[in-house]
Amino acid sequence: MTGGVLLLARNAIVQQSARDRQEIVAEVANDLRAWHARGGDAALATEITSRLDTLRGENLVLLLTAADGRVIAGNLAAWPPVVARTTNWQTIDLFRTGADRAERLGISATTLPGGSHLLTGHVIESDVRYAQVSQRVLIAAFLFTVPLALIVAAAMTRAINRRVAGIADTASAVAEGDLARRVPLDGSGDSFDRLGDGVNAMLARIQTLVEELRIVTGSLAHDLRGPIFRLTATLEEARNATDDPVATAAMERVSVEAAALQTMLATAMQIAQAEAGIGRxxxxxxxxxxxxxxxxxxxxxxxxxxxxxxxxxxxxxxxxxxxxxxxxxxxxxxxxxxxxxxxxxxxxxxxxxxxxxxxxxxxxxxxxxxxxxxxxxxxxxxxxxxxxxxxxxxxxxxxxxxxxxxxxxxxxxxxxxxxxxxxxxxxxxx
The missing domain is CATH 3.30.565.10 (Histidine kinase-like ATPase, C-terminal domain)
Known part of the structure; x- marks a missing residue:
């Protein structure tokens, strides 16, 4: 995201600089056309020569040629062949008079009344260099920051996975019956530590409940075994003490139901214990x-x-x-x-x-x-x-x-x- 913002900022600066150069060239062209309107080619030639002498060393490019292409005034040796007689904006590499190397120029051209031609421009070499340098800087920044970001992301992912794996391992161990297992904490107090604290509190509560279930089910089985056994023994004594076939048959049915109750109770407790993970x-x-x-x-x-x-x-x-x-x-x-x-x-x-x-x-x-x-x-x-x-x-x-x-x-x-x-x-x- 930061790289995208920097790229947008760089492009905005380059584009604004290009618009500024175009505005400068347009203002100079309008001013020179006004001079030509007042005094023709002679007055315009004098103004061009004066400006070039005054602004010697500056980045202004001016050229006035006659209708037949003859140079009247300016700091270009001739009209560039690749430049039309009338153009709004064009970038081109040209040699200014006295220069030992070509420079990147932004120019515009117009045909004046009477047939002469006016070329105005500005050296934009620094803008080009800035665009090139900023592009290389951005590329270098991307080449540096992207691997760095990937390394940081990988390290963070590994740390997060390690913390999550600790919680997952604890959950798996508890599911397998190790109710004493707890989520490891590193003491940092971060979100994972707070989550681990909450999970450990929950596991401690579950362990307590399961232990209580073990105690209750064991006690229940033990406590009910005695009454049911005594009930069965009492029925057996009563059955032996009577000769009434109706009473004997009734007590037989009660004995069967008592045995079924004992079996049902034992089975229900086994189910509860198995569902609670007891027995692993x-x-x-x-x-x-x-x-x-x-x-x-x-x-x-x-x-x-x-x-x-x-x-x-x-x-x-x-x-x-x-x-x-x-x-x-x-x-x-x-x-x-x-x-x-x-x-x-x-x-x-x-x-x-x-x-x-x-x-x-x-x-x-x-x-x-x-x-x-x-x-x-x-x-x-x-x-x-x-x-x-x-x-x-x-x-x-x-x-x-x-x-x-x-x-x-x-x-x-x-x-x-x-x-x-x-x-x-x-x-x-x-």
């Missing part, structure tokens, strides 16, 4: 094939009792994950398929590792879930109409999705044609 410290390098094999052995007999074949496709590879949570998530999907996939005769568990992401799929050949109903199936406590009569709280897929998010991944429901395909993608590795 228990990530480890896991043999995925062995994990899937254990799941197959655990759920295979139950599936066989329901007339369903559970197939675990071969897989080789390790991945960094939370083994217990991922195993429970896969088990939830298999259990859902066994209980809710009407008409299913086969459930297939497979895994694919690509681009640092592990995708675990559980597919069945049952009736599947309509596209319009899949969002409901993923919603917490969401249950589709056909499954409302079945046991459960609608938290199975919510837990699977929370576990996927804990691993920086996602959960997707797709069409297995026929049936449903549930794909859990995990992206935390290394």
């Amino acid at each position: 410290d228990r990530f480890g390098d896991v043999d995925v094939a062995a994990m899937l094999g254990d799941i197959g052995e655990l759920y295979g007999p139950a599936a066989e009792d329901r007339g369903i074949t559970l197939v675990v496709t071969p897989f080789e590879g390790h991945f960094r994950l939370h083994r217990e949570l991922v195993s429970q998530a896969i088990g939830n999907v298999i259990d859902n398929a066994m209980r809710h996939a009407a008409g299913a005769t086969r459930i297939t568990v497979s895994a694919i590792l690509s681009e640092a992401a592990l995708t675990i799929s559980v597919a069945d050949n049952g009736v599947g879930i309509a596209v319009a109903d899949r969002a409901t199936a993923l919603r917490r406590f969401g249950r589709l109409d056909p499954s409302r009569h079945a046991p459960g709280a609608g938290l199975g897929l919510s837990l699977v999705e929370a576990v996927a998010h804990l691993h920086d991944g996602n959960l997707a429901l797709g069409d297995n044609a026929p049936g449903l395909r549930v794909e859990m993608t995990l992206r935390t590795q290394g």
